[in-house]
Amino acid sequence: MSKAIPEPVTKLIDSFSRLPGVGPKxxxxxxxxxxxxxxxxxxxLAEALNNLKSQTRYCSSCYNITVEDPCPICSDARRDHHVxxxxxxxxxxxxxxxxxxxxxxxxxxxxxxxxVNGVGPDALRIRELVERVQKNAVTEIIxxxxxxxxxxxxxxxxxxxxxxxxxxxxxxARGLPVGGDIEYxxxxxxxxxxxxxxxx
Amino acid sequence: MSKAIPEPVTKLIDSFSRLPGVGPKxxxxxxxxxxxxxxxxxxxLAEALNNLKSQTRYCSSCYNITVEDPCPICSDARRDHHVxxxxxxxxxxxxxxxxxxxxxxxxxxxxxxxxVNGVGPDALRIRELVERVQKNAVTEIIxxxxxxxxxxxxxxxxxxxxxxxxxxxxxxARGLPVGGDIEYxxxxxxxxxxxxxxxx
Numbered sequence: 001m002s003k004a005i006p007e008p009v010t011k012l013i014d015s016f017s018r019l020p021g022v023g024p025k026x027x028x029x030x031x032x033x034x035x036x037x038x039x040x041x042x043x044x045l046a047e048a049l050n051n052l053k054s055q056t057r058y059c060s061s062c063y064n065i066t067v068e069d070p071c072p073i074c075s076d077a078r079r080d081h082h083v084x085x086x087x088x089x090x091x092x093x094x095x096x097x098x099x100x101x102x103x104x105x106x107x108x109x110x111x112x113x114x115x116v117n118g119v120g121p122d123a124l125r126i127r128e129l130v131e132r133v134q135k136n137a138v139t140e141i142i143x144x145x146x147x148x149x150x151x152x153x154x155x156x157x158x159x160x161x162x163x164x165x166x167x168x169x170x171x172x173a174r175g176l177p178v179g180g181d182i183e184y185x186x187x188x189x190x191x192x193x194x195x196x197x198x199x200x
Numbered sequence: 201m202s203k204a205i206p207e208p209v210t211k212l213i214d215s216f217s218r219l220p221g222v223g224p225k226x227x228x229x230x231x232x233x234x235x236x237x238x239x240x241x242x243x244x245l246a247e248a249l250n251n252l253k254s255q256t257r258y259c260s261s262c263y264n265i266t267v268e269d270p271c272p273i274c275s276d277a278r279r280d281h282h283v284x285x286x287x288x289x290x291x292x293x294x295x296x297x298x299x300x301x302x303x304x305x306x307x308x309x310x311x312x313x314x315x316v317n318g319v320g321p322d323a324l325r326i327r328e329l330v331e332r333v334q335k336n337a338v339t340e341i342i343x344x345x346x347x348x349x350x351x352x353x354x355x356x357x358x359x360x361x362x363x364x365x366x367x368x369x370x371x372x373a374r375g376l377p378v379g380g381d382i383e384y385x386x387x388x389x390x391x392x393x394x395x396x397x398x399x400x
Contacts, residue, residue, distance in 0.1 A: 011251065012248040012251075019245075026221065030222075033219065041218060043249070043250065045215040046245075048211045048212040049245055050243065050246045051211065052234060052242055053235070053242060091228065
């Protein structure tokens, strides 16, 4: 078996297998695809991988991933610098930007409090958030952590840290997902939708 | 939206998206995983990609992917050099090697005849196969192309090319997959299993 596969091939299969959600079958499929594809395809991917870390850093203000510091969002004078959306991950910034409904700034925590995984508040950018709120006259914080145990714990911790500092704190609404079917919605979401019902 | 994602990140997402079976969502998930993972993970993947093409070539005898030419299988004196298994792809060599039931050599066609995709016999290593059979006193050819229209067409074409050259030609058996359930087996496979039934 091992004889049939040359080392450069097994090494790439190994490297692909280390990615989340990529099993050994997918890894070898990708590798053999690249073997047949023009050299350029694998070389461009290699270059992009090399540049990923060397050309990016965290914004020293919001901790989103950026090339320039501060990031384009933080340095955009047209955005409302007094409102912060607190998110867990850079991908959440993208998701909120896609709505075009938010024109404040962000604060990326880089995770959520998770005692099971040994992630405490100190591992997140919560201290930096508190400092930022005090320094920059932030008036509202929209806590946009994920709707779940860890996101809720993180939201509660942040609320506790900021209470009495004169900043309005809100959380994203819970309820039925648009286009969802009541029949298939889980009970917790349905209960939240009931509790949060609005007048017509 | 575009502002929220720095260029090195979008470039890697683009490169990943070009791989088969990787959509834009998976591509960004992989990219953000790599951003958080130690530098080493992305650098090793980049290195493996760079080495993939530069350190491998096709074996000049069997056309499998190899570092040394001839490949370790073709240069293994303990294997039977008079029996060739003809396969479509290098991955098929691996699959057959895994069975440990075949000790002959291979011949990798790099595809199958497919008029729909514009792949004719000249695009495959069929001419090389015919030459090899004549030069090396090959006594048996096991045609192990995929069981399907294209694999069948390729097998028939090879048979036509080699008929009368004094070489025994066989194909892999068709029938029920081991562990399969007759109830769920497709009719074509079941018909083949009936036709190919063996005495107990």
